Amino acid sequence: MAAATLTLLVLTLTGQAVALRSDKPFVTSEDSAQLELRVLDEAGRPLSDARVSLSVNAGSVTEPAPAQDGTFHATYRPPSQQGPLVALFHATVKRGASSSGAWLALPVHGPYSLRLQAPPRSRVQVSIGAASYGPVVTAASGEAVVPVRLPPGVTSAQVTISERSRKSRTQSVPLPAPRFPRVQLVAMETPLQGRPVRLQGFVVDDSGNPAVALPPLAVSAERGTLGPIEAKEGGVFEVPFTASTASAAPVNISASPLDEADRSSTLQVEPRPAPPGTPTGPAPPAAVASPEQHLRPPSPGSPWQPTLGAFLFGHSNTARANGAGLQLEGALRLATLPVEALVQFELRGNTAESVTLEDDRPNPVTKTFTLGGGALRLGARWSHPVLSRGLLFADASAGVLSMQGNLELTSQEGTVTEKLRSTGPDVTVGAGFAWRLGPGRVAGQVQWSYAPGTQQVSGNLGGLSVGVGYQLTLAGKPIP
Known part of the structure; x- marks a missing residue:
């Protein structure tokens, strides 16, 4: 089955990985899609004996049926309605005491x-x-x-x-503004009166992509209390909910982006009485005042998240300023957009380059020069999460590159030394891939820049650079 690149959440704490895919990148309201659910153990082997279930916020999905290769398959049919929507699927996988889940967003x-x-x-x-x-x-x-x-x-x-x-x-x-819900809630366990349980949610943007930065959310419950939100990876968040001990009636819990109350989704839970002797947890401190909360997620989904980075790179260009360098950068995410304002400071230098002039004459001249300097640039970076920990990014910046060095002309008559200097514009574009590790991300990047030499220096001092480095996220966990 050809898998659409939509969203994949892998929970590794349970010793099993869950992958949920669609055979199409989108469907129409008259069409259907085939879903594939794959469950793997720690060794990467399919688990065909797992108990799986699928739910969706709009339309219908069949019960997952096991296949001979260890996967599970289901058919999704969208609802018959006017206008676009995004179908949000949640897969629950249980095997013994282990439980895992995965989300999938499918545009309709x-x-x-x-x-x-x-x-x-x-x-x-x-x-x-x-x-x-x-x-x-x-x-x-x-x-x-x-x-x-x-x-x-x-x-x-x-x-x-x-x-x-x-x-x-x-x-x-x-075209008309979108009105479909872009948040979906599920209960990770059966609610018991007076005992906190986890609710998990999934947020997408208007195009159906998992939210890069989790927006401020409004979550409310008819009865009971809600705790503080905890941002996860790939547009996923969790909220603790404690059902009231005064009633066992069903409870409706609604969630939506803070400024989109008319696009809310509702989860209905039916709390059960706690077994005798079961300890009840205290109400979460952030939710004791009211069952309705405006919950603003901490990082990694928080807006205005700063990042510091350092890259070691090698570069090559037409001015023969080939060598190595160090690039330091600072970035600030712009609100909840997948865009960051970027400041880059670069130090670079080249190895000594020698060229023999008039080598067919009795007194050949050897030209040797070195260049070194730095650049300061301002720009922007776009990023998009992939898999569970990966991040694709692309950036562009513009600024000033200043380099200087020595030019030596050596012949049989002696050596003449001159100073070289070049200060001019520097424009760069780049792209790379990062993987979350520790408090930040390990990243690799390919970058091309145009920085024409001035004064005594000619050619492009920019050129192609390849670098590796680390991006440290401040004020929270990195995205994704």
Whole structure:
């Protein structure tokens, strides 16, 4: 089964890993998707005797059926509704006393009737992403209704209007704002009256990608108390809930981004009486005042998270300033966006480069030069989590590179030494991969820069660099 790259959560504390995948990157409301659930033990062997279950926030999913290769398969069918949504799946795997879980986000492209105004009898064609719809001929009233499929996260459509006079124009038309829930809650264990249990949630952005930085959330319960939120990896969070001892009636627990109360999702739990002699836990301190809390997650999902990094790198360029260097950087995440403001300070130097001039003459001249200096740049970095601990990132920056050194001209008559100096612009682009380790991330990066030499130096002092380093996250755990 070809797996869509959507989301994968692996819990290793239980000695088993869970992978949940879809055979499609998205589905339409008239389509279906095949889901594959794979459970592996510590040695990487499939566990076919595990008890598995699947739940979804919208549409229906069949019971997982075991296959001969040790995997489990299920079929998902989206609901019949107008507009886009994101189906949020949760897989629960139990084997003996061990329990694991995984989340999956699957975008659903929903039908929508796009109403447009154009000159009468015009031909109207609509493009949304890579999909094209129409052409449709407008009525005498100038209205055209174009049936389209809306993917989540797309905010506008390109509309081409061809009039009877052969005039044609293309314009951007806004699409309706998304209204589907982008948070899903599940109970990790059966709630008991007066005893704290874990609720786990999953947050995606409007396109269906796991939230890079967890947004502020509003979580409320009809009865009982809620504790402080704890951010996990890949858009996942946990909240402790303690059911009231006064009633065993079902309790509705709602969750949504703080400013999106109309897009909330609701989990209904049915607390059971605690067995005689079972100790009851105290209410969490953060939730004793009210069953309704505005819970702002700590890092790694906190906004404005700072990061410090250091990279050792080797570089090569057309000015023969080849050598090694050190790059120090500081980054600050911009609110809850997957973007960081970036400051880079770079020290670099080259080994001595020698070139023999006029070597076919009786008195050849050897030119030897060295260059060293530093750069200061400002820029931005985009990042996206992959797997359970990985992070893909790309950055761009611009600033000033200043280098200086000595030029020696050696011949039979002696040696002449001159000073070299170059100060000019420095523009860089780069990309890399990081893996969470300890309080930060181990990272590798490929970077290319353009820094034209000035004064006595010619050629590009930038060029290609390859580096490895460590990014230390301050004020919390690293993302992802």
